[in-house]
Amino acid sequence: MPKIATREAYGEALAELGEEIKEIVVLDADLSKSTKTSIFAKKFPERFFNMGIAEQNLIGTAAGLATCGKIPFASTFAIFATGRAFEQIRNSICYPNLNVKIAATHAGITVGEDGATHQSIEDIALMRALPNMTVISPADAVETKKAVRAAALLKGPVYLRLGRHPVETVFNESYEFQPGKGLVLKEGRDVALIATGVMVAEALKAAEILAKDGIDAMVINIHTIKPIDEEVILKAAECGAIVTAEEHSIIGGLGSAVAEVLMEKKPVPMKRIGIRDVFGRSGKPEELMEAYGITAEDVAEAARSLKR
Amino acid sequence: MIKVAIAKEKLEELKHIARRVRRHIIEMTAEAGSGHPGGSLSCTDILVTLYFHVMKVDPKNPDWPDRDRFVLSKGHAAPALYAVLAEKGYFPVEELKTLRKIDSILQGHPDMKKTPGVDMTTGSLGQGLSVANGMAIAGKLDGKDYRVYALLGDGELEEGQVWEAAMAAAHYKLDNLTAFVDHNGLQIDGPITQVMSPEIIQEKFKAFGWHVIDVDGHDFEGIIQAIEEAKTTKGRPTVIVAQTVKGKGVPFMENQVDWHGKAPSREQAEEALKLLV
Structure with a gap:
């Protein structure tokens, strides 16, 4: 399986979609080479706006464009989009329910060497708390391409969470992306591994590890964290044990969202794999995943501990 | 600078509408028991000029794609905007009583x-202002000739985002955008120059690449001339720095910082309405 960064797939998908959907305009904050909106910029220079290093204005300008019928994709790193411009997203986009897509790259600790200041581990929590916002966290390049199209067609604000580091391709081209619908990638009886983003590939590996131990794990991909697919989570709960896995803080992200559903509808023992309320640091993505306990082995160990 | 001829009757009409709008502001905030009369009264004449003389709008078709746009960046002056919209016919004047x-x-x-x-x-x-920029960019992209107006408070200029937007508007040569600064000199905690001075406002905008016009924000003719000058200014956005009086029209509210965010009591409202005839 080839490894492709979801940001690459985003840039390509956006440039393709630009052909078809003329209302799409793209804004970036001096990071177009990194977010890959540069591909769109090259193809449609008149519909690309570099807003410079000014994220609050980036978001506000996107809101204004949306009031006039445009479909703006506003891109920068996840930490700046959701952190620096949080209140602009809240008051100028989500509250008036404007059709702006915030496609943020460099999410999570797999940003790597740039270190903690650039590693967004709270963005899902922040975006999930906003009414009207749809939060999508694709697992690989194929899913990203389909998610970008789905986001453009959805009416209303969408947060797309994308990564810097190449990830394994999980899906083949025939995959059909349905926003809001969780996906069972592997059936299983003993434990359910619910993952999002780069952790989907890890969860699949974890299921293989568990199989060797005689544990039959179900693997679920939650690409849409909000609105979350309660049905698939309740199906997972039938296994009697759940492990969530995300490249995000364990506070407020996928694990919290799944726990909210379970607590109200069908409580079962669960463990959350994620960043445990600490900041990241510099290092290679793989080293960081190991250091912060978010590898396939960590997911498998959490599952084992639930079955003991 | 070109001078446009404005009929005396027009100026009289604007004056009358502005008086009605000021009466609405007093009645609405008194009825609501909260709200921001001071900064609503200071920008009333600008809003009346825009909606009753300048802007291409259709109250029967509020979402008309080719309309001129207005962004009230100092959103706490909502009573002034609502009163103007009601007078213009967007919704019944009776709705004003339901404010808040x-x-x-x-x-x-x-x-x-x-x-x-x-x-x-x-x-x-x-x-x-950022949102107004987006609207102005959309207009240029679509080859539409609508104009975008934004009104900012002078205290609001302390927000960093305003200057991000000011930079971008000049960078993208948004000459279809006109911003007003309601320069009444007061913010919640006191005079702007004491709290956190945004002065010299004109020099700052000039340095950011804007065309700057000074105007008396209560002189209809001056406001109209300034807007006409903005319309003919090409290649850069225009800011109209309007000298205004907070609480304008109600002597006991004028230049009083306390009236920024306090509603008049029933008695105070009656007193104010007597003065607004």
């Missing part, structure tokens, strides 16, 4: 999804 009440179409700060004629949801200071 549960189930009202008139929220404490402007809400584009609830109030016909409101082009953008605002209230959190510093965000409106």
Whole structure:
């Protein structure tokens, strides 16, 4: 399986979609080479706006464009989009329910060497708390391409969470992306591994590890964290044990969202794999995943501990 | 600078509408028991000029794609905007009594999804100019000739985002955008120069690449001439720095910082209405 960064797939998908959907305009904050909106910029220079290093204005300008019928994709790193411009997203986009897509790259600790200041581990929590916002966290390049199209067609604000580091391709081209619908990638009886983003590939590996131990794990991909697919989570709960896995803080992200559903509808023992309320640091993505306990082995160990 | 001829009757008409709008502001905030009369009264004449003389709008078709746009970046002046929109015919004047009440179409700060004629949801200071930029860029992209107006408070200029937007508007040569600064000199905690001076406002905008016009914000003719000058200014956005009086029209409210965010009592409202005839 080839490894492709979801940001690459985003840039390509956006440039393709630009052909078809003329209302799409793209804004970036001096990071177009990194977010890959540069591909769109090259193809449609008149519909690309570099807003410079000014994220609050980036978001506000996107809101204004949306009031006039445009479909703006506003891109920068996840930490700046959701952190620096949080209140602009809240008051100028989500509250008036404007059709702006915030496609943020460099999410999570797999940003790597740039270190903690650039590693967004709270963005899902922040975006999930906003009414009207749809939060999508694709697992690989194929899913990203389909998610970008789905986001453009959805009416209303969408947060797309994308990564810097190449990830394994999980899906083949025939995959059909349905926003809001969780996906069972592997059936299983003993434990359910619910993952999002780069952790989907890890969860699949974890299921293989568990199989060797005689544990039959179900693997679920939650690409849409909000609105979350309660049905698939309740199906997972039938296994009697759940492990969530995300490249995000364990506070407020996928694990919290799944726990909210379970607590109200069908409580079962669960463990959350994620960043445990600490900041990241510099290092290679793989080293960081190991250091912060978010590898396939960590997911498998959490599952084992639930079955003991 | 070109001088346009403005009929005396027109100026009289604007004056009359402005008086009615000021009466609405007093009645609305008194009825609501909260709100921001001071900064609503200071920008009333600018809003009246825009909606009753300048802007290409259709109250019967508030979402008309080719209309001129207005962004009230200082969203707390919502009573002034609502009163102007009601007078213009976007919704019945009787609705004004419901300001800030549960189930009202008139929220404490402007809400584009609830109030016909409101082009953008605002209230959190510093965000409106960026949105106006987006509207102006969209107009240029679509080859439409609509114009975009934004009104900012002078205290609001303390927000960093305003200057991000100011930089971008000049960078993208948004000559279809005109911003007003309601320069009444006061913010909640006191005179702007004591709290956190944004002065010299004109020099700052000039340095950011804007065309700057000074005007008396209560002189209809001056406001109209300034807007005409903005319309003919090409290649850069225009800011009209309007010298205004907070609480304008109600002597006991004028230049009083306390009237920034306090509603008049019933008695005070009666007193104010007597002065607004």
